Amino acid sequence: xxxxxxxxxxxxxxxxxxxxxxxxxxxxxxxxxxxxxxxxxxxxxxxxxxxxxxxxxxxxxxxxxxxxxxxxxxxxxxxxxxxxxxxxxxxxxxxxxxxxxxxxxxxxxxxxxx
Amino acid sequence: xxxxxxxxxxxxxxxxxxxxxxxxxxxxxxxxxxxxxxxxxxxxxxxxxxxxxxxxxxxxxxxxxxxxxxxxxxxxxxxxxxxxxxxxxxxxxxxxxxxxxxxxxxxxxxxxxx
Numbered sequence: 356x357x358x359x360x361x362x363x364x365x366x367x368x369x370x371x372x373x374x375x376x377x378x379x380x381x382x383x384x385x386x387x388x389x390x391x392x393x394x395x396x397x398x399x400x401x402x403x404x405x406x407x408x409x410x411x412x413x414x415x416x417x418x419x420x421x422x423x424x425x426x427x428x429x430x431x432x433x434x435x436x437x438x439x440x441x442x443x444x445x446x447x448x449x450x451x452x453x454x455x456x457x458x459x460x461x462x463x464x465x466x467x468x469x
Numbered sequence: 470x471x472x473x474x475x476x477x478x479x480x481x482x483x484x485x486x487x488x489x490x491x492x493x494x495x496x497x498x499x500x501x502x503x504x505x506x507x508x509x510x511x512x513x514x515x516x517x518x519x520x521x522x523x524x525x526x527x528x529x530x531x532x533x534x535x536x537x538x539x540x541x542x543x544x545x546x547x548x549x550x551x552x553x554x555x556x557x558x559x560x561x562x563x564x565x566x567x568x569x570x571x572x573x574x575x576x577x578x579x580x581x582x583x
Contacts, residue, residue: 388572390572395577396577397559397574398512398574399574400571403569443512447570455502456517456527457570
């Protein structure tokens with residue numbers, strides 16, 4: 356399977372703490388993306404990191420990518436109750452894969468307690 | 470600009486019944502995808518389209534058909550529904566920029582087959 360795998364499956368923290376989620380994948384990639392899904396809703400794109408980038412920031416989000424280990428991490432700093440959601444990593448499958456196609460992992464369920 | 474919309478939001482079918490799920494996007498995207506999401510699993514690609522009049526099979530196409538007669542619409546059909554098709558169905562359209570692809574998701578259709 357080319358899909359990414361998130362770790363942990365579930366994460367429960369207090370407001371103000373940082374949340375770190377990891378993603379491992381198996382094939383080469385051109386880019387890796389993180390998505391968020393609130394309960395009962397569709398996925399929302401958070402951030403994209405290219406294979407030649409090692410770190411990227413967007414607001415309270417920080418994504419790292421280690422292509423030698425085929426892994427990525429998503430850090431949410433100073434978490435809020437509104438960050439409660441499932442977070443998915445998605446890879447593009449690299450060269451030879453269907454253009455535009457993404458391979459999603461099973462997600463990390465983050466719960467932030469007030 | 471409504472983004473990606475899906476119709477209906479909920480549906481209950483009896484085994485053997487048929488139905489069509491409609492996905493519409495107003496962003497002039499070429500690529501559109503249909504996924505299903507089941508508990509504890511990531512998104513699995515059913516069918517996709519890279520342009521008006523073209524469709525292709527994804528990972529789990531059996532029991533589904535699709536059509537892309539108009540660029541803005543992507544239809545997913547179930548000819549004879551089975552309980553195994555109980556799932557949440559998401560449509561996505563893809564924005565291409567440079568060599569990258571970002572997916573925009575609809576709100577989902579929750580289908581129950583009894």
